[in-house]
Amino acid sequence: MRSMNEQKIIVLTGSLGEGHNQASKAIMESAKRNYPHLRVKVIDYMELTHPRLHVAGQFFFVQWMKHFPSVYGYLFQKTREENALIHMLKRSSTFSLHKLGTMLEAEKPAIVVSTFPPAAAGMSLLKAMGYTDVPTVTVMTDHTDHSYWIHSHTDYYMVGSDRVKSALERKGVPSAKISMTGIPVHPLYSQPVDQDQLRAYYGLKTSEKVVLIMGGGEGMIDKEIIELMKSRRYPQHVRFMVVCGRNMKLYQTLLEDFADHPQIKVMGYVDRMHELMAMADLMVTKPGGLTISEALTMKCPMLLVKPLPGQEQDNADYLVGIGVARQAMAGELQHQLLTLMTSPSILQEMKRKAAMNTHKDSARSVLTRLMDIQQNYRPSREWADVNPVPYEVLNREVYANESRHHY
Numbered sequence: 001m002r003s004m005n006e007q008k009i010i011v012l013t014g015s016l017g018e019g020h021n022q023a024s025k026a027i028m029e030s031a032k033r034n035y036p037h038l039r040v041k042v043i044d045y046m047e048l049t050h051p052r053l054h055v056a057g058q059f060f061f062v063q064w065m066k067h068f069p070s071v072y073g074y075l076f077q078k079t080r081e082e083n084a085l086i087h088m089l090k091r092s093s094t095f096s097l098h099k100l101g102t103m104l105e106a107e108k109p110a111i112v113v114s115t116f117p118p119a120a121a122g123m124s125l126l127k128a129m130g131y132t133d134v135p136t137v138t139v140m141t142d143h144t145d146h147s148y149w150i151h152s153h154t155d156y157y158m159v160g161s162d163r164v165k166s167a168l169e170r171k172g173v174p175s176a177k178i179s180m181t182g183i184p185v186h187p188l189y190s191q192p193v194d195q196d197q198l199r200a201y202y203g204l205k206t207s208e209k210v211v212l213i214m215g216g217g218e219g220m221i222d223k224e225i226i227e228l229m230k231s232r233r234y235p236q237h238v239r240f241m242v243v244c245g246r247n248m249k250l251y252q253t254l255l256e257d258f259a260d261h262p263q264i265k266v267m268g269y270v271d272r273m274h275e276l277m278a279m280a281d282l283m284v285t286k287p288g289g290l291t292i293s294e295a296l297t298m299k300c301p302m303l304l305v306k307p308l309p310g311q312e313q314d315n316a317d318y319l320v321g322i323g324v325a326r327q328a329m330a331g332e333l334q335h336q337l338l339t340l341m342t343s344p345s346i347l348q349e350m351k352r353k354a355a356m357n358t359h360k361d362s363a364r365s366v367l368t369r370l371m372d373i374q375q376n377y378r379p380s381r382e383w384a385d386v387n388p389v390p391y392e393v394l395n396r397e398v399y400a401n402e403s404r405h406h407y
Contacts, residue, residue: 007109008040008109009027009039009040010113011028012115012116013043013115014045015044018288019290020141023141026187026362026363027115027184027367028041031367041109046118049100070309080146100122101131104131110134113137120136124152125151125153135377136153138156139158139184141160141183141289143315145171146310146311156177156179165178165180181369182293182359182365185293189274193274193278199279207237209281209282210239210280211239213240213284214283214284221242224305225333229242239264240263240264241265241276242254242258242266242267244267274294277294281341283300284303285302287325296358297358297359297362301325301350303326304316305333324354
């Protein structure tokens with residue numbers, strides 16, 4: 001077996017939401033900084049398998065989240081545990097597997113990492129049918145235990161918390177297959193920062209309280225937050241920094257609305273988010289898996305607003321449970337925000353608990369574990385007796401066989 005130095009890591013991601021891509025990029029960037037001998041290649045699973053549909057898929061997914069969150073939440077809960085519906089959804093992720101198989105034959109990776117559930121489903125089925133014996137690892141990017149992440153021929157799982165580890169064990173995944181590495185974030189979030197110097201650069205006083213308003217990559221900022229900022233019913237020492245992401249329409253609207261407002265700074269897409277989190281006394285955000293992991297790494301207290309039913313609510317429950325965040329229910333945002341802005345002892349306690357629950361340099365921890373897995377991996381004996389079947393049969397008939405396999 002050749003060493004990892006001579007081979008490469010393939011990371012399969014997906015463009016439904018920003019978190020899967022950000023986690024993949026974090027792994028690749030950490031390899032460049034810490035293990036330059038490793039070759040990490042990130043591949044969009046949707047673009048690989050459905051090149052004509054993946055852009056439209058991204059658009060419709062965002063629209064679905066905006067306009068029909070309750071439907072998404074219903075389906076999420078309906079498929080949390082293994083059942084006929086989730087088996088159908090897993091199978092739908094495996095069309096065009098010949099493209100995935102062809103990629104593996106061309107790249108010859110030492111290990112394949114999936115940060116996107118459909119990619120993990122595809123790799124599991126290829127292994128089940130004998131097309132590959134490459135070690136497969138799933139890096140979970142939320143604090144959830146949804147069955148869509150779990151596949152019988154996934155070799156290892158990397159998770160962000162004890163909560164997820166315990167949930168996987170209850171679902172039958174052996175403890176030895178689970179590593180608690182933290183959700184991988186960019187190495188910049190683990191670097192020491194000079195907060196006073198940063199505040200001076202951004203024109204902020206050390207005495208001011210900075211509230212960072214996050215809209216995620218799609219700039220989905222709740223109207224209640226915008227109305228609160230317009231009301232000016234908050235102390236003079238509070239400064240808002242609003243990040244609109246790629247939502248240019250929202251960015252232009254807020255830029256005009258708050259052009260003469262000395263307490264509010266509006267920004268579009270930001271590529272130095274770690275600096276903003278380092279300056280912030282509080283971050284108001286939806287609880288996406290990567291955003292909250294970055295905030296935890298920076299020990300930034302969070303006020304969570306309108307999480308989507310599903311993995312975002314799971315993330316919110318986890319953060320509130322460990323004491324690093326509060327969730328503002330409908331109509332509570334202004335009260336919650338003012339309470340936190342006038343209670344330094346509460347914010348300090350949230351920072352302390354964040355420090356206890358963070359995973360510093362999580363992307364490097366993932367890479368270290370990947371190298372260990374690859375060096376010690378031995379294919380199961382079952383591979384010797386497997387005869388690969390045609391790809392078209394994979395897509396049509398044999399998923400049921402794979403789904404009957406248990407740990």
